[in-house]
Amino acid sequence: MNILTIMKKELLAYILSPTIYAVITIFMVLSSYFFYTDLSFYNTMNVAGTSNPVEGLFQFYFNDLRFILMLIMPFLTMRLLSEEKKQKTFELLCSYPIRDSEILAGKFLSCFLVYLFMIFLTLINVIYICLQWGFEGFQPLLAGYLGLGLLGLCLISCGLFISSLTEKQIVAGMGTLGIFVLFWFLTWNEMMAGEKLINFLTRLSLFDRLEFFFKGVIDTQDIVFFSIFIIIFICFTLFSMKSRKLEV
Amino acid sequence: MIEVKSVSKIFGSVVALNNVSFKAEHGDIIGLLGPNGAGKSTLMRILTCYFAPTMGWVKIDGLNVEKEAIKIKKKIGYFPEEIDIYPDMRVMEFLDFAANLKGINKADKKQTLDQIVESCGLGDVRRRIIGNLSKGYRRRVGLSQALLNDPQLLLLDEPTIGLDPPQVLETRKLIKGLTGKRTVIISTHILPEVTQMCNKVVILNKGNVILEDNAERLEMGLSMGMNRLHARIECPENHLIDILKKVPDFKDAQLIETINPRCFEVMIEAEVETDIPKALCDLAFSKKWVLREIRPDSSSLEENFMEILTKERS
Known part of the structure; x- marks a missing residue:
């Protein structure tokens, strides 16, 4: 019940904030642009008409989506806890008979709902293609959307943690973006790192692991990795919230 | 609680x-x-x-x-x-x-x-x-x-x-x-x-x-061993302060203001355990004075507070 109350209040805060409209608009413009270019590329390359749209179109589209999400998610998570700290409402919330975990869960769910709404909007493109080309062979897309869902949970848990560390939204946003970019670039420096290290880093990279989902492959290892990632950052956030005991 | x-x-x-x-x-x-x-x-x-x-x-x-x-x-x-x-x-x-x-x-x-x-x-x-x-x-x-x-x-x-x-x-x-x-x-x-x-x-x-x-005790200074009050007394005596100073219960008395030739505002100080209003009422009754007003000395609240802090620091 408390989780639901916090979630509703956070959703209201999102609706009342102009940031959400800007974020959704930018997301839709960029995702539609990338879809258009991916579709053009697919049509150009698929002259024979034998190519699989999942491999030839949606895999690229999902890859582009994860890039856009990496850039815009900090704008959704940055205010979640830092704003409460700045306004001193966190102290007020803590005086109500609720647990830190309930506050966290409410905020997490509200952000995830907004995320799902944005992802839901991308279905327009999928539905359009399905209607044009028929529904056959699109089941692997479900794996792609599962991957995007897991990516969203990871980005939110990480963003929430950074937001819990500071009362300045801009610092939380930049910090979150920095960490996302680090996870993105983790496997790029092949010349510097050895093959072994690159293999190890690839296992840690959020974004590289998604490629299997986008190909339609759901690997238990990947799901376990994402689950551990989410749990670790949620635990960090809870610890950070409780660390008010150390505040001066 | x-x-x-x-x-x-x-x-x-x-x-x-x-x-x-x-x-x-x-x-x-x-x-x-x-x-x-x-x-x-x-x-x-x-x-x-x-x-x-x-x-x-x-x-x-x-x-x-x-x-x-x-x-x-x-x-x-x-x-x-x-x-x-x-x-x-x-x-x-x-x-x-x-x-x-x-x-x-x-x-x-x-x-x-x-x-x-x-x-x-x-x-x-x-x-x-x-x-x-x-x-x-x-x-x-x-x-x-x-x-x-x-x-x-x-x-x-x-x-x-x-x-x-x-x-x-x-x-x-x-x-x-x-x-x-x-x-x-x-x-x-x-x-x-x-x-x-x-x-x-x-x-x-x-x-x-x-x-x-x-x-109330803090306001009156009792918390720091002070007991003071202000009184407005109507009396014919010219030597009101001298009379007040001679009262054994009172430690000190000062004239604050002469309201008119027969009415004076005074400040009386005594030991903490002294009931100043009672002692003053007894005196006024015996001398047939009129007590127009008795109130605690709250003007020194800030001073009292500062005194407590200063004492603590020293």
Whole structure:
């Protein structure tokens, strides 16, 4: 019940904030642009008409989506806890008979709902293609959307943690973006790192692991990795919230 | 109701509270007084279970703040210092949100909200956005959320800070109207606020309790071994001060003002245990004087407070 109350209040805060409209608009413009270019590329390359749209179109589209999400998610998570700290409402919330975990869960769910709404909007493109080309062979897309869902949970848990560390939204946003970019670039420096290290880093990279989902492959290892990632950052956030005991 | 026993709170090398102990009974209105950085807000935060003490323990209604935080939070109402309550929300949206979190059941919620809005004078602004309200109204919104669960313990941290004089008076009146059936702790560094609203005072300085006394006694200086009052006496004698000085119960007497040739304002000082009004009334009765006014010497409240702090520092 408390989780639901916090979630509703956070959703209201999102609706009342102009940031959400800007974020959704930018997301839709960029995702539609990338879809258009991916579709053009697919049509150009698929002259024979034998190519699989999942491999030839949606895999690229999902890859582009994860890039856009990496850039815009900090704008959704940055205010979640830092704003409460700045306004001193966190102290007020803590005086109500609720647990830190309930506050966290409410905020997490509200952000995830907004995320799902944005992802839901991308279905327009999928539905359009399905209607044009028929529904056959699109089941692997479900794996792609599962991957995007897991990516969203990871980005939110990480963003929430950074937001819990500071009362300045801009610092939380930049910090979150920095960490996302680090996870993105983790496997790029092949010349510097050895093959072994690159293999190890690839296992840690959020974004590289998604490629299997986008190909339609759901690997238990990947799901376990994402689950551990989410749990670790949620635990960090809870610890950070409780660390008010150390505040001066 | 509240028992604070040997509580210390240490943040790294900073000792925010040092071995603080005091008690409050049901119905007490306690003023936590002290300069900035004295540890008032830290103590408030411990009482609201925001964080636990490093040493010692606090019990509220027999419940330990460390072990039974959720149960305690159901009994308290808290209004933190300088809070900026969700500026994008409307007054009723916020109060509804707070009521849900405080566990007020659906059946009673509407009635409770209406009552609180009425008693805190928020009727005119109930649909307005909090961020657009004046500071006075925003403080009222903060106070109203603290009262939603009809708390047995009301904790108000600097409730009048940043308000203009009419708003200060209004807020004090509002708080005074809440007392009686609940224990109230008001943290402030404004001295008159304590004497006007509280019956007990706990003075903190650098994390230590340096005085715990009755607000009236503090105002009269009794807390520091001073006992003074002002009296307006109508009498024919020219040597009023000499007569007063000769009274064995009085330590000193000074003429403050000659109102007219037959009426004088004097200040009388005596030992703490002396009942000055009684001794003065006895004297006036025997000399057939008319006592126009007797009042405690409250003009020196700030001096008394400073004297306590200075004594502590030395």
